[in-house]
Amino acid sequence: MFDPWAIIGANPWIEIHHVRMPEGKPGATDGQRIIWLDERLTARERRCVLTHELIHLQYEHSECQAPKVERxxxxxxxxxxxxxxxxxxxxxxxxxxxxxxxxxxxxxLEDRLFALSPLEVDLLRERGVTISSDVSW
Structure with missing residues (x-):
């Protein structure tokens, strides 16, 4: 299981700041070394938002990105x-x-299901897996 906190531990130059972010914004990064996480996030949300912001940091994204990049x-x-x-x-x-x-x-989870490869879709269907959602396979 991917642990974003292990990445932080292995890269002490990355600073994590738990702050009250503006409504609707769970996290942000300066694209160089700082990640801000909303202090109101649950542990599960922090794990997901931190991973997301680490990827932005990897690409040196410092501002909002175009929809294609964000996707x-x-x-x-x-x-x-x-x-x-x-x-x-x-x-x-x-x-x-x-x-x-x-x-x-x-x-x-919805992002992962949306990005299923055709092979992954077929393998899940062959096993009779159904996931109730609006994600169309």
Whole structure:
């Protein structure tokens, strides 16, 4: 399981600041060494937002990104936090329960499901997996 806090531990130059972010903004980065996380996040939300911001930091993003770039960051985040072997274990679940089981937010799970490869979709279908959501396969 991907642990973004291990990345922080291995890179002491990255500073994490827990602050009250503006409404609707769970995190941000300066693109160089600082990540701000909303102090109101749950542990699961912090894990997801920190991973997302680490990817922005990797690409040196310091401001809001174009939708296409943000989609790529969200997809990378979802793949790091939900690798195929974990998703392949899924049986039948609703998104909320599955997100809790995988220790991610529903948004990260939806991003991962949206980015399923055709092979992953086929493998899940062959196993009879159904996930109740608006994600169309």
């Amino acid at each position: 790529r960051v969200r997809t990378e985040t979802s793949h790091l936090l939900i690798p195929w072997p974990e998703l392949a274990k899924v049986q039948i679940a609703d998104l909320s329960s599955l997100a809790e089981e995988l220790n991610v937010t529903v948004q990260v």
